[in-house]
Amino acid sequence: xxxxxxxxxxxxxxxxxxxxxxxxxxxxxxxxxxxxxxxxxxxxxxxxxxxxxxxxxxxxxxxxxxxxxxxxxxxxxxxxxxxxxxxxxxxxxxxxxxxxxxxxxxxxxxxxxxxxxxxxxxxxxxxxxxxxxxxxxxxxxxxxxxxxxxxxxxxxxxxxxxxxxxxxxxxxxxxxxxxxxxxxxxxxxxxxxxxxxxxxxxxxxxxxxxxxxxxxxxxxxxxxxxxxxxxxxxxxxxxxxxxxxxxxxxxxxxxxxxxxxxxxxxxxxxxxxxxxxxxxxxxxxxxxxxxxxxxxxxxxxxxxxxxxxxxxxxxxxxxxxxxxxxxxxxxxxxxxxxxxx
Numbered sequence: 001x002x003x004x005x006x007x008x009x010x011x012x013x014x015x016x017x018x019x020x021x022x023x024x025x026x027x028x029x030x031x032x033x034x035x036x037x038x039x040x041x042x043x044x045x046x047x048x049x050x051x052x053x054x055x056x057x058x059x060x061x062x063x064x065x066x067x068x069x070x071x072x073x074x075x076x077x078x079x080x081x082x083x084x085x086x087x088x089x090x091x092x093x094x095x096x097x098x099x100x101x102x103x104x105x106x107x108x109x110x111x112x113x114x115x116x117x118x119x120x121x122x123x124x125x126x127x128x129x130x131x132x133x134x135x136x137x138x139x140x141x142x143x144x145x146x147x148x149x150x151x152x153x154x155x156x157x158x159x160x161x162x163x164x165x166x167x168x169x170x171x172x173x174x175x176x177x178x179x180x181x182x183x184x185x186x187x188x189x190x191x192x193x194x195x196x197x198x199x200x201x202x203x204x205x206x207x208x209x210x211x212x213x214x215x216x217x218x219x220x221x222x223x224x225x226x227x228x229x230x231x232x233x234x235x236x237x238x239x240x241x242x243x244x245x246x247x248x249x250x251x252x253x254x255x256x257x258x259x260x261x262x263x264x265x266x267x268x269x270x271x272x273x274x275x276x277x278x279x280x281x282x283x284x285x286x287x288x289x290x291x292x293x294x295x296x297x298x299x300x301x302x303x304x305x306x307x308x309x310x311x312x313x314x315x316x317x318x319x320x321x322x323x324x325x326x327x328x329x330x331x332x333x334x335x336x337x338x339x340x341x
Contacts, residue, residue, distance in 0.1 A: 002029040007073035009033035011181050015315035023333045033058040093142045094318045100125035100144040107212045128321040137324045148313025149210040152243040155288045156305035159263040161221040165249045168224040176243040177235045182309045202233045239310050240279035245303040253294035260292045268331050277306035286316035286334045
């Protein structure tokens with residue numbers, strides 16, 4: 001099968017190229033980047049010198065008839081039309097943008113600045129969080145790959161949501177830290193070295209795009225109206241993400257820990273740890289490391305969840321979704337452990 005990557009020169013596209021290097025049964029035959037059209041992969045990114053795809057030439061446009069599977073690593077609005085055309089051609093699409101993640105089309109004008117032109121297709125897209133929606137993904141043609149913050153947060157909350165322990169109208173508090181690569185490869189003043197080095201700061205503290213995505217999936221899982229008080233922060237590292245989640249629940253510490261172990265005991269990529277999660281222990285992998293504890297005084301569960309924002313938060317999760325669609329083991333080409341230290 002032939003694979004195309006649209007937006008292949010961005011961080012998530014490059015991560016896909018790295019991870020798919022040893023993937024059998026498929027061949028990447030198209031990479032798209034209008035910025036680098038006409039240049040080879042190794043010419044633009046010498047890190048891929050000796051890759052089997054080193055001489056692949058960036059294209060300004062994709063030929064939809066030349067590939068079977070399409071990864072869209074594009075801005076949200078650009079993905080809208082691509083996904084619709086590919087759907088009509090019966091192609092497999094894994095979209096790493098937010099264009100098809102949220103079923104409520106009314107969210108898009110307020111949070112993304114556009115009216116969704118394909119509400120029918122929006123309802124057909126499958127949210128690509130495998131540990132929760134595996135059965136739906138198996139037959140999906142359009143997978144909406146989750147955002148990085150929602151991935152870490154939803155996996156951290158899932159045992160509580162599934163068990164019904166969080167009350168209706170509760171507020172979940174999420175404080176998350178992200179590496180700078182989460183902002184993409186475009187030049188932005190806040191993410192320049194002099195601005196970000198030795199610096200930590202919150203941003204979009206009352207209106208972040210990932211908040212409605214989290215709330216939408218939380219309601220889909222729990223059937224309840226549960227709000228998220230989300231505060232994201234930038235930290236001076238290239239990649240990695242840590243979410244600390246607190247929520248009121250009535251449960252003993254031992255039962256809480258057992259709930260998490262039982263929920264994830266058969267999930268290869270979710271590791272329940274005995275100490276608070278550490279970013280360095282998941283870098284470059286598809287693992288999500290979760291630690292859970294209970295605050296007896298305030299009757300609150302406290303969960304830490306660590307992922308690599310470019311991997312489990314984007315590209316390796318996209319490949320996990322591909323593995324499910326192609327009926328391969330989910331850890332196929334994704335079983336690397338992080339560099340340490």
